[in-house]
Amino acid sequence: MMSSKQPPGSTAILADVQSRPDDRALAIDWVGVKGLKYPITVLDRAQGKQATVGSVTMLVRLPQEQKGTHMSRFVEILGEHHTEITLSSVQSMLQEMQQRLGSQRARLEVLFPYFITKKAPVTGTPGLVGYNVQLAGRTGIRDRLELRVEVPVTTLCPCSKEISEVGAHNQRGAVTVLVRLQGMLWLEELVEIVERCASCEVYSVLKRPDEKYVTERAYQHPVFVEDLLREIASELMVREVVEHFVIEVETIESIHDHNAYGYLSRTRDRSMPSGWR
Amino acid sequence: MMSSKQPPGSTAILADVQSRPDDRALAIDWVGVKGLKYPITVLDRAQGKQATVGSVTMLVRLPQEQKGTHMSRFVEILGEHHTEITLSSVQSMLQEMQQRLGSQRARLEVLFPYFITKKAPVTGTPGLVGYNVQLAGRTGIRDRLELRVEVPVTTLCPCSKEISEVGAHNQRGAVTVLVRLQGMLWLEELVEIVERCASCEVYSVLKRPDEKYVTERAYQHPVFVEDLLREIASELMVREVVEHFVIEVETIESIHDHNAYGYLSRTRDRSMPSGWR
């Protein structure tokens, strides 16, 4: 093979090493770029649009005949689309990735903080709460669009409450819900489902009457990690647009230096008695 | 339901809230403790044993009839076994978890740094390199034992080398290999496979003659993320003890602020022409 070394500064006829053939007979499941920070705009139920910052992963399948993929094209495609990241623009980007990278399968994940205005429960003082959201799409065999959101909540331990004369240990927990959808579901609705099932939701601003409210609300609604998983699952199972879900709960236990953790996943299966497996 | 509230200090007849029945008809896939730091001892091919520190996750399946699991029992089991974490002690711990938590399935993950003494390639100066290792076991349907190791390496870009008059961009990368085994494979061997396939392995101590060696070695062995995946996969596929593997490569590109990433996984399937799917 001839070397394509060029005099410094020359840009002519540079070898395309990535496009060369490969004889190891091994297709690569996924290859691309990861951790690319980019400003993006996403849809907002209340405001129309919201500007935020995404961390982006873009991958394609590499056929066995080809030595390497062309990493710069991923970033070019993102640069052309970052002004609006929606379920439908993710679809377009995936198709472009397949075409411009010459691949049968593409995968795109965008992780970003999303802000929702919440009013304190008694005084109504407004404040923003940030939620980590991931929008993930895949084309090729089994096209998929998944929405994932991490919701911070308060959990109060039912056992601690029942066995103790006064008080009950409680803590911040993170609930992560991933859904695969047949149709539309607002992110805000997913957040509300999770917050209703917790001992109490969290706020950014709480004045004294609000603090009294959230303390008592949590005490009156104790939940184990297990209860939270089951309550959220029950809510998701009655929504027709949900085809598959994964719920994870991790609570930063106030009485330990380790966390409690739970995982519950189901996929819709109309052949089963419950409609799910 | 009667309250079991007790006078402060009293310990008699405390309600077992977790053991109560649950009527939501939802078994929980996995529930337990996560992120528990513990000093552990592991096997070491060269020294016999090695003391290190683990981060432990212990989970069981919760049957649909039961309200909650008993979190303290996980920590008790770990406390009894932390003096030696091996493939066989992981099996014992999993069985105890099933028994003491009354569950059909258990899962245990132990993540720890593991140190191997390496000699610098020319001067022979010794130094320790640390590798993040995870030992993961699962019992119930489909018993499994998996070993995962993250190996830091140098990768040098074949395209940059070929098109440039002088030099070639290179960087630290992390290769993560997970294997499911039928039989014994030393962690050290897995590390050696990965290091041989990279542009060069990394060291903790390099004197000048060693630095010359690693610089030239990397320049003479350029690899894309894709090459590294394929070379390691080829090595693993000829080892009879390997039933399944997942290889991930992530390189901290020196010319970008994002990373290149690749993923390649295969499972042994003797009905396929290649023996793998």
Added chain:
Amino acid sequence: MMSSKQPPGSTAILADVQSRPDDRALAIDWVGVKGLKYPITVLDRAQGKQATVGSVTMLVRLPQEQKGTHMSRFVEILGEHHTEITLSSVQSMLQEMQQRLGSQRARLEVLFPYFITKKAPVTGTPGLVGYNVQLAGRTGIRDRLELRVEVPVTTLCPCSKEISEVGAHNQRGAVTVLVRLQGMLWLEELVEIVERCASCEVYSVLKRPDEKYVTERAYQHPVFVEDLLREIASELMVREVVEHFVIEVETIESIHDHNAYGYLSRTRDRSMPSGWR
């Protein structure tokens, strides 16, 4: 002291526990909120304004007579100002913090990703690069405004280049520059100073002719961590607006699994021969 316990739901006359006197005779240096995520707008030299997401810390000094500060007021102040975070709005927020929290000293830190469009060096292909920026202000004794930016760069080792027949190890590094200013300095200018001093700057999109350019540029401009510190310091010392600086360089060595690190700080002192101490 009478209890102020209220029937559930009641909001009347709730005790202000924080405002009570404290007799331990210990003022608290700093107390407040940390890690508050908020969408913010910052000035942009090229575009006028830029929307991004901040992580905010707000602190005040607590006088020794007072039991506690009022945490919710910090979040209220932020909520009123987040639409524009500039050097002057930071000043206003600090004054409000002092007034509404009844404190003599206030401190505010806002950490956010900031994006600059860069053109690839040969093909001119545009792409965004993100920089982590911190704007920090303090009032009370010694009012201060500090700007800090983290700039990803390429460094190529002069020793490796000189002793090796071919190639030279290089890697991504992070340069953090903090400046205390008397007057205006654009963030973009600070970034440009750092990038000029490195072996090469990093880009998000590089086509093949660009990759050839950055590879050769880095090879022709080798720098140790020490060189980079000294070059940047020399540049800052000739700018009259700079009163104080701290430069840190951390390089993700491609030949080791640990990093190289350096720190260089100077404060303007017109009584010294060099003008700095």
Added chain:
Amino acid sequence: MMSSKQPPGSTAILADVQSRPDDRALAIDWVGVKGLKYPITVLDRAQGKQATVGSVTMLVRLPQEQKGTHMSRFVEILGEHHTEITLSSVQSMLQEMQQRLGSQRARLEVLFPYFITKKAPVTGTPGLVGYNVQLAGRTGIRDRLELRVEVPVTTLCPCSKEISEVGAHNQRGAVTVLVRLQGMLWLEELVEIVERCASCEVYSVLKRPDEKYVTERAYQHPVFVEDLLREIASELMVREVVEHFVIEVETIESIHDHNAYGYLSRTRDRSMPSGWR
């Protein structure tokens, strides 16, 4: 300057680029290695010795005449001493760093998890709790030895307790105490001081009677971040060996998605009425 390029494999007469003169007239405050993982042994009050894993930073001052430091020597020194990291071995390492790197000042930081066996408060069930510890030394002008420990605790909010009919929000918090000592103070004693001042200490194993105890203990000992800072400061100020301290408290608020934070530092000054400034 003559090139010292050598034929591949040759090791003779390699240029010592770092030792060359530098004419920029800028000494470098600190330069060296960071994030080096190493197995270490530390003193243990109960067991004599404890094996753990350290993350090590080693830095020296670089005189203005010299181009660069010799990074490999740091790692060699660590390799010779890692078998025992104590206050006195840190002193020896610092002296060796000064000698072998030809510097007037050296700095060493070792961060490691340290485990203490704790018995559950009622049942006495034993379990290990891990604490992140940092041992830091500095020689040159102002020799210093500092010990820092991060202690996880439970904090229960006094305001929430007083204004609410039932319950009170509580959470895990991290207290970080750094001390500069004139004489000996066991790490274990520092941990005990912090744990006594919190609403309750945390444990790894708690059976039901223990959970009842810690719940009630926390409810009966509510503390603001400010109270915790002041109580710990008061305890440290009466210990003659303590010359300087910094206390930081960060609580993972269960009712918010941000943290509360406080900072209190004092230095002994026998000329002040209180003995401290």
